Amino acid sequence: MARYRGPRLRIVRRLGELAGLTRKSPKRSYPPGQHGQARKKKSEYATRLEEKQKLRFNYGVSERQLVRYVRKARRVSGSTGTALLQLLEMRLDNTVFRMGMAPTIPAARQLVNHGHITVNGRAVSIPSYQVRPGEVIGVRQRDNSRQMVEANLQSPGLANLPTHLEFDKNTFTGKVNGVVEREWVALQVNELLVVEYYSRKV
Known part of the structure; x- marks a missing residue:
């Protein structure tokens, strides 16, 4: 999948603040789209997918690149989630x-x-x-x-x-x-949910 080149604020409204993607702040606090203000409760899969998308859009990597980073992080001793964030931050x-x-x-x-x-x-x-x-x-x-x-x-x-x-x-x-420490990662993301998202795919 090609790198996203569309409106960045649309992504920020859907996923929350992404310091690496844009410095602008959206005028509306709810997600974009016709049903943005009437969203139903998210499923567990939707929550994990959202956390994965935060990484993708913030660091500007493709799905294929992110899968490669997850595989590389799994080979590192210690927490896979922390290793994944360190690979992206470095x-x-x-x-x-x-x-x-x-x-x-x-x-x-x-x-x-x-x-x-x-x-x-x-x-x-x-x-x-x-x-x-x-x-x-x-x-x-x-x-x-x-x-x-x-x-x-x-x-x-x-x-x-x-x-x-x-x-x-x-x-x-x-x-x-x-190497960057976890507390200095600017993105508010739950990396464990990202690892769970890829547990059955990678």
Whole structure:
């Protein structure tokens, strides 16, 4: 399934606040559609599906990619749900977003795709690249690259920098000091329900 390119506020109204998808707030608090205000009680399946969709839309991954991440998380020792969130949080596009170099994850993905971001001094144009502790994230030494990041730093998407990251606004460089902890994941999601959703599918 292709990446969603429709109205983002429609998704926010249905799933709740998604800090990585958009910074806008919907004017209406109920879900979209003709029956948005008269929704019946959700089934257990609908609740699990909703939590899974939060991950998909917030991090901008396809269904196939998310299934791949779930399989990878299952091979890691410890909690599968926490491992899944860590895999998604340690993507390069999300790391650029959390450092404040882009207002949203889609904007960060575009920065990476267009070759504005470097990892350890080398340009990386793959948004799904898994950053590792010790790696240095920077901006290419080009005027347009630095101007774009400088403009984005004036109003970052999230105010608080996670403890596993550090960023120098003067040099436009950041460093990954470790793996993200669960408490620093900005998305309000129940990852256990996501694991349950995929328990019969993967």
